[in-house]
Amino acid sequence: MQAWSDKRRAEGKKIAFVPTMGYLHAGHLSLLEIGRKEGDSLILSIFVNPTQFGPTEDLDSYPRDLDADLAKAKEAGVDAVFVPQDSTLYQDNYQTFVKLEKLPNHLCGLSRPVFFRGVATVVTQLFNITRPHVAVFGQKDFQQLAVIRQMVADLKFGIKIIGAPIVREADGLAMSSRNAYLKPEQRAAALALSKTLAAAKTLVAQGERQTNVIQQKAREIFAQYPEIEIDYIELCDPVTIDSVETVKGETLMALAVNLQGIRLIDNTVLIP
Numbered sequence: 001m002q003a004w005s006d007k008r009r010a011e012g013k014k015i016a017f018v019p020t021m022g023y024l025h026a027g028h029l030s031l032l033e034i035g036r037k038e039g040d041s042l043i044l045s046i047f048v049n050p051t052q053f054g055p056t057e058d059l060d061s062y063p064r065d066l067d068a069d070l071a072k073a074k075e076a077g078v079d080a081v082f083v084p085q086d087s088t089l090y091q092d093n094y095q096t097f098v099k100l101e102k103l104p105n106h107l108c109g110l111s112r113p114v115f116f117r118g119v120a121t122v123v124t125q126l127f128n129i130t131r132p133h134v135a136v137f138g139q140k141d142f143q144q145l146a147v148i149r150q151m152v153a154d155l156k157f158g159i160k161i162i163g164a165p166i167v168r169e170a171d172g173l174a175m176s177s178r179n180a181y182l183k184p185e186q187r188a189a190a191l192a193l194s195k196t197l198a199a200a201k202t203l204v205a206q207g208e209r210q211t212n213v214i215q216q217k218a219r220e221i222f223a224q225y226p227e228i229e230i231d232y233i234e235l236c237d238p239v240t241i242d243s244v245e246t247v248k249g250e251t252l253m254a255l256a257v258n259l260q261g262i263r264l265i266d267n268t269v270l271i272p
Protein backbone atom coordinates (compact mmCIF):
# COMPACT_ATOMS: atom_id res chain seq x y z
CA MET A 1 0.00 0.00 0.00
CA GLN A 2 2.83 2.40 0.87
CA ALA A 3 4.61 1.58 -2.40
CA TRP A 4 1.37 2.16 -4.34
CA SER A 5 0.93 5.58 -2.71
CA ASP A 6 4.59 6.53 -3.11
CA LYS A 7 4.31 5.77 -6.83
CA ARG A 8 1.23 8.03 -7.13
CA ARG A 9 2.99 10.76 -5.17
CA ALA A 10 6.07 10.49 -7.39
CA GLU A 11 3.77 11.01 -10.39
CA GLY A 12 2.51 14.19 -8.74
CA LYS A 13 -0.93 12.74 -8.02
CA LYS A 14 -3.01 14.00 -5.11
CA ILE A 15 -4.18 11.15 -2.88
CA ALA A 16 -7.55 11.23 -1.11
CA PHE A 17 -8.29 8.73 1.65
CA VAL A 18 -11.50 7.52 3.31
CA PRO A 19 -11.07 5.21 6.32
CA THR A 20 -14.03 3.01 7.30
CA MET A 21 -14.95 -0.15 9.14
CA GLY A 22 -16.82 -1.40 6.09
CA TYR A 23 -20.42 -2.60 5.66
CA LEU A 24 -20.69 0.43 3.40
CA HIS A 25 -23.85 2.53 3.21
CA ALA A 26 -24.77 5.84 1.55
CA GLY A 27 -22.99 7.79 4.32
CA HIS A 28 -19.69 6.14 3.43
CA LEU A 29 -20.40 6.63 -0.27
CA SER A 30 -20.87 10.37 0.27
CA LEU A 31 -17.35 10.51 1.74
CA LEU A 32 -15.99 8.63 -1.27
CA GLU A 33 -17.74 11.08 -3.58
CA ILE A 34 -16.00 13.98 -1.82
CA GLY A 35 -12.68 12.10 -1.92
CA ARG A 36 -13.14 11.40 -5.62
CA LYS A 37 -13.47 15.14 -6.28
CA GLU A 38 -10.62 16.13 -3.97
CA GLY A 39 -7.95 13.74 -5.19
CA ASP A 40 -6.54 12.16 -8.34
CA SER A 41 -6.27 8.82 -6.58
CA LEU A 42 -8.84 7.60 -4.08
CA ILE A 43 -8.06 5.05 -1.37
CA LEU A 44 -10.68 3.37 0.81
CA SER A 45 -9.67 1.38 3.87
CA ILE A 46 -11.86 -1.26 5.48
CA PHE A 47 -10.70 -2.35 8.93
CA VAL A 48 -12.73 -3.21 12.01
CA ASN A 49 -10.18 -1.91 14.46
CA PRO A 50 -10.03 -4.10 17.58
CA THR A 51 -8.26 -1.50 19.76
CA GLN A 52 -11.21 0.90 19.68
CA PHE A 53 -13.68 -1.65 21.08
CA GLY A 54 -14.07 -2.19 24.82
CA PRO A 55 -14.15 -5.74 26.20
CA THR A 56 -17.98 -5.81 26.40
CA GLU A 57 -18.59 -4.12 23.02
CA ASP A 58 -19.62 -5.51 19.63
CA LEU A 59 -16.26 -6.29 17.96
CA ASP A 60 -17.20 -9.88 17.14
CA SER A 61 -20.73 -9.16 15.94
CA TYR A 62 -19.88 -5.97 13.99
CA PRO A 63 -21.48 -6.41 10.52
CA ARG A 64 -19.09 -7.35 7.71
CA ASP A 65 -19.61 -7.97 3.97
CA LEU A 66 -16.37 -7.53 2.06
CA ASP A 67 -17.70 -8.69 -1.32
CA ALA A 68 -20.55 -6.17 -1.27
CA ASP A 69 -18.15 -3.45 -0.07
CA LEU A 70 -15.71 -4.12 -2.91
CA ALA A 71 -18.53 -3.91 -5.47
CA LYS A 72 -19.67 -0.58 -3.98
CA ALA A 73 -16.08 0.70 -3.93
CA LYS A 74 -15.67 -0.13 -7.60
CA GLU A 75 -18.93 1.60 -8.41
CA ALA A 76 -17.76 4.69 -6.47
CA GLY A 77 -14.57 4.93 -8.51
CA VAL A 78 -12.17 3.92 -5.74
CA ASP A 79 -8.65 3.26 -7.03
CA ALA A 80 -7.37 1.12 -4.17
CA VAL A 81 -9.03 -0.65 -1.25
CA PHE A 82 -6.79 -1.34 1.74
CA VAL A 83 -8.06 -4.24 3.86
CA PRO A 84 -5.36 -5.09 6.39
CA GLN A 85 -5.28 -8.08 8.72
CA ASP A 86 -5.32 -7.40 12.47
CA SER A 87 -1.79 -8.81 12.65
CA THR A 88 -0.54 -6.41 9.98
CA LEU A 89 -1.49 -3.33 11.96
CA TYR A 90 -0.93 -4.86 15.41
CA GLN A 91 2.01 -7.18 14.93
CA ASP A 92 3.60 -9.16 17.78
CA ASN A 93 5.08 -6.89 20.44
CA TYR A 94 2.99 -3.92 19.23
CA GLN A 95 3.10 -1.23 21.93
CA THR A 96 2.57 2.27 20.53
CA PHE A 97 -0.69 4.21 21.05
CA VAL A 98 -1.75 7.78 20.31
CA LYS A 99 -3.74 9.31 23.17
CA LEU A 100 -5.18 12.81 23.28
CA GLU A 101 -5.19 14.56 26.64
CA LYS A 102 -8.48 16.47 26.67
CA LEU A 103 -10.91 15.81 23.80
CA PRO A 104 -11.68 12.22 24.85
CA ASN A 105 -12.80 13.38 28.33
CA HIS A 106 -16.26 14.18 26.97
CA LEU A 107 -19.28 12.50 25.33
CA CYS A 108 -18.43 9.06 23.90
CA GLY A 109 -14.99 9.01 25.53
CA LEU A 110 -16.63 8.76 28.98
CA SER A 111 -18.64 5.63 28.23
CA ARG A 112 -16.06 4.18 25.80
CA PRO A 113 -12.73 4.70 27.60
CA VAL A 114 -10.45 3.04 25.00
CA PHE A 115 -12.34 4.27 21.94
CA PHE A 116 -10.48 7.45 20.95
CA ARG A 117 -7.08 5.99 21.80
CA GLY A 118 -7.90 3.16 19.40
CA VAL A 119 -9.20 5.53 16.72
CA ALA A 120 -6.24 7.94 16.94
CA THR A 121 -3.80 5.04 16.84
CA VAL A 122 -5.33 3.26 13.88
CA VAL A 123 -5.84 6.48 11.90
CA THR A 124 -2.19 7.38 12.52
CA GLN A 125 -1.16 4.00 11.16
CA LEU A 126 -3.53 4.28 8.19
CA PHE A 127 -2.22 7.77 7.38
CA ASN A 128 1.37 6.48 7.50
CA ILE A 129 0.46 3.56 5.24
CA THR A 130 -1.72 5.34 2.69
CA ARG A 131 0.19 8.67 2.74
CA PRO A 132 -2.81 10.80 1.71
CA HIS A 133 -2.88 14.53 0.96
CA VAL A 134 -6.51 14.74 2.06
CA ALA A 135 -8.76 12.52 4.19
CA VAL A 136 -12.54 12.61 4.59
CA PHE A 137 -14.42 11.86 7.82
CA GLY A 138 -18.15 12.08 8.61
CA GLN A 139 -19.74 14.55 11.00
CA LYS A 140 -21.89 11.62 12.13
CA ASP A 141 -18.95 10.91 14.45
CA PHE A 142 -18.46 14.55 15.35
CA GLN A 143 -16.18 14.01 18.33
CA GLN A 144 -14.05 11.59 16.30
CA LEU A 145 -13.68 14.27 13.61
CA ALA A 146 -12.61 16.78 16.29
CA VAL A 147 -10.07 14.25 17.63
CA ILE A 148 -8.62 13.67 14.15
CA ARG A 149 -8.39 17.40 13.40
CA GLN A 150 -6.65 17.99 16.74
CA MET A 151 -4.26 15.09 16.26
CA VAL A 152 -3.37 16.13 12.70
CA ALA A 153 -2.66 19.68 13.88
CA ASP A 154 -0.75 18.63 17.02
CA LEU A 155 1.41 16.04 15.29
CA LYS A 156 1.86 18.02 12.03
CA PHE A 157 0.60 15.30 9.72
CA GLY A 158 0.19 17.83 6.90
CA ILE A 159 -3.03 16.17 5.77
CA LYS A 160 -6.13 18.20 4.92
CA ILE A 161 -9.12 16.89 6.89
CA ILE A 162 -12.59 17.32 5.42
CA GLY A 163 -15.74 16.88 7.52
CA ALA A 164 -18.73 15.57 5.55
CA PRO A 165 -22.40 16.15 6.48
CA ILE A 166 -24.49 13.39 8.05
CA VAL A 167 -26.39 11.27 5.52
CA ARG A 168 -29.81 10.17 6.81
CA GLU A 169 -32.51 7.69 5.84
CA ALA A 170 -35.69 9.24 4.41
CA ASP A 171 -37.27 9.13 7.89
CA GLY A 172 -34.36 11.00 9.52
CA LEU A 173 -32.39 8.09 11.03
CA ALA A 174 -28.68 8.78 10.63
CA MET A 175 -27.14 6.04 8.51
CA SER A 176 -24.85 3.68 10.39
CA SER A 177 -23.52 0.18 9.84
CA ARG A 178 -24.93 -0.58 13.30
CA ASN A 179 -28.47 0.13 12.02
CA ALA A 180 -28.28 -3.44 10.69
CA TYR A 181 -28.78 -4.54 14.32
CA LEU A 182 -32.17 -2.79 14.56
CA LYS A 183 -35.23 -5.03 14.55
CA PRO A 184 -38.30 -3.54 12.81
CA GLU A 185 -39.94 -2.86 16.18
CA GLN A 186 -36.85 -0.96 17.38
CA ARG A 187 -36.79 1.27 14.33
CA ALA A 188 -39.48 3.66 15.67
CA ALA A 189 -37.54 4.17 18.89
CA ALA A 190 -34.33 4.77 16.93
CA LEU A 191 -36.05 7.77 15.33
CA ALA A 192 -36.19 9.43 18.75
CA LEU A 193 -32.65 10.75 18.21
CA SER A 194 -33.32 12.70 15.02
CA LYS A 195 -36.70 13.82 16.42
CA THR A 196 -34.98 15.19 19.51
CA LEU A 197 -32.44 17.09 17.43
CA ALA A 198 -35.20 18.53 15.25
CA ALA A 199 -37.12 19.64 18.37
CA ALA A 200 -33.98 21.31 19.72
CA LYS A 201 -33.48 23.17 16.44
CA THR A 202 -37.07 24.39 16.63
CA LEU A 203 -36.58 25.59 20.21
CA VAL A 204 -33.44 27.49 19.21
CA ALA A 205 -35.23 28.99 16.19
CA GLN A 206 -37.95 30.17 18.62
CA GLY A 207 -35.31 31.94 20.69
CA GLU A 208 -34.48 29.39 23.40
CA ARG A 209 -30.81 29.62 24.45
CA GLN A 210 -30.66 27.71 27.77
CA THR A 211 -28.95 24.31 27.58
CA ASN A 212 -30.96 22.91 30.48
CA VAL A 213 -34.29 23.79 28.84
CA ILE A 214 -33.20 22.10 25.59
CA GLN A 215 -31.93 19.06 27.50
CA GLN A 216 -35.23 18.85 29.42
CA LYS A 217 -37.20 18.84 26.16
CA ALA A 218 -34.92 16.06 24.86
CA ARG A 219 -35.46 13.97 28.01
CA GLU A 220 -39.24 14.38 27.61
CA ILE A 221 -39.06 13.00 24.06
CA PHE A 222 -36.87 10.07 25.09
CA ALA A 223 -39.24 9.34 28.00
CA GLN A 224 -41.83 8.27 25.40
CA TYR A 225 -39.55 5.35 24.52
CA PRO A 226 -39.02 3.18 27.60
CA GLU A 227 -36.70 0.89 25.61
CA ILE A 228 -34.20 3.76 25.34
CA GLU A 229 -31.58 4.40 27.99
CA ILE A 230 -29.88 7.80 27.61
CA ASP A 231 -26.09 7.88 27.71
CA TYR A 232 -25.77 11.63 27.17
CA ILE A 233 -27.60 14.69 25.88
CA GLU A 234 -24.94 17.39 25.62
CA LEU A 235 -24.56 20.86 24.19
CA CYS A 236 -20.93 21.72 23.57
CA ASP A 237 -18.38 23.89 21.88
CA PRO A 238 -17.83 22.22 18.48
CA VAL A 239 -14.01 22.49 18.67
CA THR A 240 -13.13 21.76 22.31
CA ILE A 241 -16.30 19.67 22.98
CA ASP A 242 -16.52 21.44 26.38
CA SER A 243 -20.11 21.73 27.67
CA VAL A 244 -21.84 25.08 27.31
CA GLU A 245 -24.68 26.50 29.44
CA THR A 246 -26.15 28.63 26.69
CA VAL A 247 -26.33 28.54 22.91
CA LYS A 248 -24.25 31.58 21.95
CA GLY A 249 -22.42 30.71 18.73
CA GLU A 250 -22.55 27.47 16.75
CA THR A 251 -23.18 24.75 19.31
CA LEU A 252 -22.88 21.01 18.93
CA MET A 253 -25.86 19.08 20.27
CA ALA A 254 -24.78 15.46 20.63
CA LEU A 255 -26.81 12.43 21.71
CA ALA A 256 -25.94 8.86 22.57
CA VAL A 257 -28.41 6.24 23.71
CA ASN A 258 -28.57 2.55 24.34
CA LEU A 259 -31.53 0.91 22.62
CA GLN A 260 -31.80 -2.57 24.09
CA GLY A 261 -28.07 -3.15 23.74
CA ILE A 262 -27.60 -1.19 20.51
CA ARG A 263 -25.59 2.00 20.83
CA LEU A 264 -26.90 4.84 18.67
CA ILE A 265 -25.39 8.32 18.32
CA ASP A 266 -26.48 11.42 16.45
CA ASN A 267 -25.77 15.13 16.50
CA THR A 268 -26.50 18.46 14.92
CA VAL A 269 -25.02 21.93 15.05
CA LEU A 270 -27.43 24.44 16.60
CA ILE A 271 -27.10 27.93 15.16
CA PRO A 272 -28.61 30.76 17.23
Ligand code: AMP
Nearest residue numbers: 020021022027137138140141166167175
Ligand atom coordinates in the same frame (compact mmCIF):
# COMPACT_ATOMS: atom_id res chain seq x y z
P1 AMP B 1 -17.46 3.73 10.20
O1 AMP B 1 -17.33 2.72 9.12
O2 AMP B 1 -18.75 3.71 10.94
O3 AMP B 1 -16.25 3.77 11.11
O4 AMP B 1 -17.46 5.14 9.47
C1 AMP B 1 -16.46 5.50 8.55
C2 AMP B 1 -16.60 6.97 8.22
O5 AMP B 1 -17.90 7.19 7.65
C3 AMP B 1 -16.48 7.88 9.44
O6 AMP B 1 -15.76 9.05 9.08
C4 AMP B 1 -17.93 8.18 9.74
O7 AMP B 1 -18.11 9.41 10.41
C5 AMP B 1 -18.54 8.24 8.36
N1 AMP B 1 -19.98 8.02 8.42
C6 AMP B 1 -20.63 6.99 9.01
N2 AMP B 1 -21.97 7.15 8.92
C7 AMP B 1 -22.16 8.32 8.25
C8 AMP B 1 -23.32 9.06 7.85
N3 AMP B 1 -24.55 8.63 8.12
N4 AMP B 1 -23.14 10.22 7.19
C9 AMP B 1 -21.89 10.68 6.93
N5 AMP B 1 -20.76 10.03 7.28
C10 AMP B 1 -20.89 8.87 7.94
